[in-house]
Amino acid sequence: MPSVRSAVLVAATCLLTSGTVFAQAQTTTQAPAQAATCGGDLSAFLQGVKTDALAKGIPADAIDKALAGAQIDQKVLSRDRAQGVFKQTFLEFSQRTVSQARLDIGRKKIQQLSSTFQRAEQEFGVPAGVIAAFWAMETDFGAVQGDFNTRNALVTLSHDCRRPELFRPQLLALIEMVQHGDLDPATNTGAWAGEIGQVQMLPKDIIAFGVDGDGDNHINVKTSAPDAILTAAKFIQSLGFRKGEPWxxxxxxxxxxxxxxxxxxxxxxxxxxxxxxxxxxxxxxxxxxxxxxxxxxxxxxxxxxxxxxNFNVYLEWNQSFIYTTSAAYFATRLMGAPVYNKGNPDQGLDDAAMRELQTKLDNMTHDVGKIDGILGSGTRVAVQREQKRLGMAADGWPTRELLDAL
Structure with missing residues (x-):
């Protein structure tokens, strides 16, 4: 069962750009404003959120502080509608993301924060390389965390009727963070889908797995590297990471x-x-x-x-096979593994040829999902089955030879 995180984002990276544009609330006619759990008048919607938060035992003053000035961010909606999976190959993506500069910084960070990383492994069983690789790939070690107002992003995605069941609980968790003094709703920024901090975690996960790594009695995954590292370690453990085993x-x-x-x-x-x-x-x-x-x-x-x-943990973090394989490889490099052997792979298909292949496979009743030119899991499985049927090496890699044979 994919985590909420991976259901929300299946992108190559969480490095984000440019500022937030605020706009007026959307309107819908699907339900009376006072009864709507999404859409409709924004004020009525926020009143419903407040009712839910009060039912969770959150004080009214914390709720009011969290929601005061909340607005719909049309740029968030644009990102949500436009998100897609990148079309780079593993060699292209991994060579770009697992750079020598990132490896050097990662190893230096592991050394500088050795006591925190040692604690992460002792308490949660997660090695330094695993955490540091996610830290690098998500935000370049905290340098690029996103500039969307987190509260407004979650209000926008909860109010939008596309996937409110995913985002409304995250908005309530954000209100709880405000109650604890761990987040300023007016100034906190992060990713467009509500992820916060140096390893880009959603509010519910921060509430559930937050660790005060620096001893200040607050959990601030945005500015405190020890908090972010230990919170990530506890979260990774919760996804099923098995101590002492490879990935x-x-x-x-x-x-x-x-x-x-x-x-x-x-x-x-x-x-x-x-x-x-x-x-x-x-x-x-x-x-x-x-x-x-x-x-x-x-x-x-x-x-x-x-x-x-343990590789299944990576798939819980992000469902993109290329991202997860790159992140897992990155972690091994940080732990001392050599550069992989690039080999000499057969030439892959360009976008038009991949769409043609997917169309053929779809016509043969294979479930390839959307015909989008992306080598997703459904297409890989279908390719492998057809390769086997045709007497080819069934390695799941689509080639012109396969396309011509079909």
């Missing part, structure tokens, strides 16, 4: 494998892959008994990895 491991592969068994959710253990000739580049076979998927972001001729159960 991803680069491997070399032989020419011939049962490629149809590759892909997320594969049926083998790491040891079974090793027995078939898959070889860890670091030589570590200590986790041979764990379930392991052979993942081939650009087919069997490109970079190759096996993922372990």
């Amino acid at each position: 991803i491991q680069e491997v070399s592969v032989p020419e011939n494998l049962p490629w149809e068994k590759s892909g997320l959710g594969g049926p083998l253990t790491a040891g079974e892959w090793f027995a078939l000739g898959v070889t860890p580049r670091d030589g570590n076979k200590n986790f041979a008994n764990l379930p392991a998927a052979l993942v081939l972001p650009q087919g069997r001729k490109g970079p190759t990895f096996i993922t372990y159960p």
